[in-house]
Amino acid sequence: MEFGLSDEQRMLAESVRRFADQNVDAERLKALADAGETADTGLVEGLAGLGTLGIVTPEGAGGSAMTLLDACLVQQALGRNAVPAPFTASAILAPIALAAAASGGDWLPRLAAGEARIGVGLSEAAGRRAGTGIELDGERASGTARFVLDGVGADAWMLTTTDGGLILVDADAAGATCVALTTIDRTRSFAEITLKRAPVTLLMQPGADPTLLPRLLAAGRTALAFDSLGACERMLERAVAYAQERKQFGRVIGSFQAVKHLCAEMAADLEPCHSLCWYAAYAAAAYPEEFELMACHAKAHMGEVGQFVARTATEVHGGMGFTHEMGLHYFFKRIGVNRQLLGNPDQVRQHAAALQGWRRAG
Amino acid sequence: MDLKLSERYEDYREAVRVFLEEHRSVWRQPMADSDGRPSAAGRSWQALLIEHGYTCRTIPKQYGGHGGKADILESFIAAEEFHRVGAPTGLANQGISMFVPTLLECGTPEQKERWIRPTISGEIVWCQGYSEPGAGSDLANLQTRAVEDGEDFVVNGQKIWTSSAHFSDMMFVLVRTEPEAPKHHGISYLILSMDTPGIEVRPLKTMTGRAEFNEVFFTDVRLPKTQIVGERGAGWQVANTTLKHERGMLGDPGQANAMLGRVVAIMEEETLDGVRLIEHSGLQDRLLRLQARAQAMKLHGLRLLTHGLKGEDAGVARLIVKLNGTILNHEIAAFAIDVLGELGALYEDSPHLKDRGFWQTTHMFSLGLIIGGGTSQIQKNIISERGLGMPREPKPASKGA
Numbered sequence: 001m002e003f004g005l006s007d008e009q010r011m012l013a014e015s016v017r018r019f020a021d022q023n024v025d026a027e028r029l030k031a032l033a034d035a036g037e038t039a040d041t042g043l044v045e046g047l048a049g050l051g052t053l054g055i056v057t058p059e060g061a062g063g064s065a066m067t068l069l070d071a072c073l074v075q076q077a078l079g080r081n082a083v084p085a086p087f088t089a090s091a092i093l094a095p096i097a098l099a100a101a102a103s104g105g106d107w108l109p110r111l112a113a114g115e116a117r118i119g120v121g122l123s124e125a126a127g128r129r130a131g132t133g134i135e136l137d138g139e140r141a142s143g144t145a146r147f148v149l150d151g152v153g154a155d156a157w158m159l160t161t162t163d164g165g166l167i168l169v170d171a172d173a174a175g176a177t178c179v180a181l182t183t184i185d186r187t188r189s190f191a192e193i194t195l196k197r198a199p200v201t202l203l204m205q206p207g208a209d210p211t212l213l214p215r216l217l218a219a220g221r222t223a224l225a226f227d228s229l230g231a232c233e234r235m236l237e238r239a240v241a242y243a244q245e246r247k248q249f250g251r252v253i254g255s256f257q258a259v260k261h262l263c264a265e266m267a268a269d270l271e272p273c274h275s276l277c278w279y280a281a282y283a284a285a286a287y288p289e290e291f292e293l294m295a296c297h298a299k300a301h302m303g304e305v306g307q308f309v310a311r312t313a314t315e316v317h318g319g320m321g322f323t324h325e326m327g328l329h330y331f332f333k334r335i336g337v338n339r340q341l342l343g344n345p346d347q348v349r350q351h352a353a354a355l356q357g358w359r360r361a362g
Numbered sequence: 363m364d365l366k367l368s369e370r371y372e373d374y375r376e377a378v379r380v381f382l383e384e385h386r387s388v389w390r391q392p393m394a395d396s397d398g399r400p401s402a403a404g405r406s407w408q409a410l411l412i413e414h415g416y417t418c419r420t421i422p423k424q425y426g427g428h429g430g431k432a433d434i435l436e437s438f439i440a441a442e443e444f445h446r447v448g449a450p451t452g453l454a455n456q457g458i459s460m461f462v463p464t465l466l467e468c469g470t471p472e473q474k475e476r477w478i479r480p481t482i483s484g485e486i487v488w489c490q491g492y493s494e495p496g497a498g499s500d501l502a503n504l505q506t507r508a509v510e511d512g513e514d515f516v517v518n519g520q521k522i523w524t525s526s527a528h529f530s531d532m533m534f535v536l537v538r539t540e541p542e543a544p545k546h547h548g549i550s551y552l553i554l555s556m557d558t559p560g561i562e563v564r565p566l567k568t569m570t571g572r573a574e575f576n577e578v579f580f581t582d583v584r585l586p587k588t589q590i591v592g593e594r595g596a597g598w599q600v601a602n603t604t605l606k607h608e609r610g611m612l613g614d615p616g617q618a619n620a621m622l623g624r625v626v627a628i629m630e631e632e633t634l635d636g637v638r639l640i641e642h643s644g645l646q647d648r649l650l651r652l653q654a655r656a657q658a659m660k661l662h663g664l665r666l667l668t669h670g671l672k673g674e675d676a677g678v679a680r681l682i683v684k685l686n687g688t689i690l691n692h693e694i695a696a697f698a699i700d701v702l703g704e705l706g707a708l709y710e711d712s713p714h715l716k717d718r719g720f721w722q723t724t725h726m727f728s729l730g731l732i733i734g735g736g737t738s739q740i741q742k743n744i745i746s747e748r749g750l751g752m753p754r755e756p757k758p759a760s761k762g763a
Contacts, residue, residue, distance in 0.1 A: 001364065001366065001368075001371070001435060001667075001668070001671070002363065002364050002668050002671075003364060003365060003661065003665050003667065003669045004363070004665055005363070006363070018445070033599065061477045062567070069363065096480075107572065187698050217517035240750050243752065244752065244753065246539065248571075251756060252753060254752045254753055255753040255754070255755060255756060256755075257739075257742075257743065257755060260743065260746035260747070260752050261739070261742040261743075262744050262749075263750055263752060264741075264742035264745035264746040264750070265747075267678055267749060267750060268682040268685050268742075268745060271662065271678060271682050272655075272658035272659055272661070272662040272682075272686065273658060274662075274679075275658060275661035275662045275665045276657060276658040276661055277655065278363070278661070278665075279657075282363045286363070286365075288427060294657075295649075295656055297653065297654040298654075300650065300651075300654055301651075301655065339499065341400070346647065349646075349647050350643075350646075350647075350649065352650050352653075353646045353650055356641045358641060358646055
């Protein structure tokens with residue numbers, strides 16, 4: 001019986017944390033994010049060099065066939081520094097789907113090497129808004145997918161269809177257009193992809209593998225929860241450090257209980273999130289029947305805790321926390337976007353209720 | 363990550379199940395008499411638990427304990443199985459949980475010989491005299507005084523929040539013996555019999571309407587000077603030795619989950635306008651929020667267990683448990699009251715009362731647990747100071763003469 005990270009997992013997380021600290025310090029984050037650079041070549045090469053981009057990819061396809069938990073620990077370490085590099089779509093979601101579809105062509109090794117990128121659009125599978133959705137007609141598809149994660153500048157897009165299929169579209173396919181969506185988060189890109197009878201590769205026929213889309217959605221939600229967990233850890237650390245530097249009334253503000261208690265509340269909320277996130281990711285392989293529900297719990301709960309920590313850590317910094325200069329806002333915004341992606345907490349809780357057989361009354 | 367138990371522990375779990383099944387007729391009886399003292403069945407059950415090592419596991423055999431080695435995982439499994447079937451986990455007064463561990467650490471051989479066996483068997487019941495009206499969170503500020511007089515100490519003062527004082531035989535008590543010493547160094551740890559002349563016990567009714575606690579008044583209470591544990595003036599340190607024994611008591615991390623399961627059962631059964639409450643989207647949303655928190659705390663308990671098994675200090679992860687656990691339990695009870703709606707306002711012997719008022723009582727009593735045993739505000743001080751390394755509150759400047 002062991003509920004915790006293995007030595008290997010701790011080393012993996014530590015190596016990515018070190019990489020992020022060396023390559024994306026506060027100055028560099030500001031430079032990249034303010035320039036809207038979400039896929040810096042050096043960072044992508046560095047992540048590929050660490051082997052993180054092929055972390056869940058099968059060994060025969062250039063990856064290391066590790067678990068979702070391992071991949072999520074990388075995601076957490078990226079969230080800690082708000083690293084502006086595509087990871088969730090190209091290194092977690094696309095490889096899981098391509099490996100399951102067994103029709104990934106040569107995409108898998110190229111993704112693992114950082115030579116190609118795929119943007120992934122699962123928002124419609126989580127909850128479809130009017131004016132979105134992609135209809136399949138033979139080998140062509142039409143319609144719109146929004147909030148395609150890491151979609152700008154990608155080589156292809158992996159999208160869901162309204163009837164539950166999964167398709168891959170080349171970025172240069174005739175009839176496919178990409179519009180960048182500007183969000184509050186400048187560290188990751190989101191795209192709106194519109195298809196007009198664009199030729200597509202069908203990765204999964206509607207209904208062929210009824211577990212694939214739910215699993216992908218759950219993996220995406222879990223990864224976003226870990227990203228916020230990492231960002232929250234950093235915000236708390238910064239709040240605690242700042243409270244021990246800043247003086248008012250002749251004392252460091254961290255010696256006032258009013259400020260200490262804010263920090264204690266953040267820690268008290270955040271600590272159990274580790275266990276909840278670990279278990280959700282671990283369940284993907286170990287307890288697949290619990291995976292969807294646990295991913296909902298992790299995503300929704302991390303969304304709530306994230307909102308509290310993002311706000312509170314900013315408040316501890318006083319007026320400085322509100323400035324662009326302090327750079328806390330990159331984390332505030334990343335946490336804020338994670339909360340809304342693939343279903344906000346309210347939406348995800350409704351899903352969790354449905355999964356337990358509790359239907360909603362009118 | 364590996365949540366499976368090795369064969370040895372699976373066998374242990376099976377042995378616990380067999381034991382509980384075999385002795386069901388003992389533990390189904392009331393564990394306490396109407397006056398609050400352990401019943402005959404309660405003492406028989408306690409004897410069985412000690413014999414099998416399900417309680418008093420590491421207390422030496424010579425003092426009536428089980429005399430075994432600590433095994434956190436076995437204790438955890440046993441706790442899970444006991445809770446699963448609702449079996450009582452043994453007598454639980456502060457004599458057993460606090461006084462005996464303190465004696466084992468700081469008592470003289472004679473004290474251990476005399477007190478431990480009858481205490482853990484349930485023959486002698488103890489209460490704890492720590493808090494005072496002016497010494498709650500600031501416990502070391504206690505003012506009850508013991509003055510030397512020949513071979514005796516003479517005690518005067520008042521204690522409060524003394525649970526079970528009205529049916530206890532003995533009290534372990536912190537008193538000030540050296541009024542000139544700094545406040546943490548002027549305290550002694552004494553033991554006294556509750557039938558000593560000069561002791562008055564007044565029940566203290568709480569918001570639940572029951573007298574769960576007492577006030578205890580001391581007027582010229584005499585006890586021999588030998589009834590001290592540890593050195594004179596070292597009572598604060600003696601009392602604090604007990605704290606490290608709390609490591610072994612993990613509590614039941616699944617408790618919140620189990621409570622929530624009972625709320626779900628009500629929601630699946632009760633209807634409003636013909637619609638089951640479980641389908642009411644507002645209640646559903648609140649249920650799902652609590653479910654995630656209860657799951658997180660349960661898994662957090664497994665994380666702490668793992669740290670314990672490896673002999674690691676879990677740091678801040680350990681320090682948040684009292685704060686989070688008590689608040690979560692209270693909020694689950696508050697949610698249950700909302701689920702019951704107007705039925706949640708019923709109390710005592712009212713018609714239509716659900717579960718014999720369990721939720722109403724739990725809602726109020728669990729608020730007491732947020733306050734008792736170190737308030738949430740004290741917990742936040744501990745988390746920020748010991749867990750996050752933030753500075754202590756500076757001492758107020760002393761008022762100059």
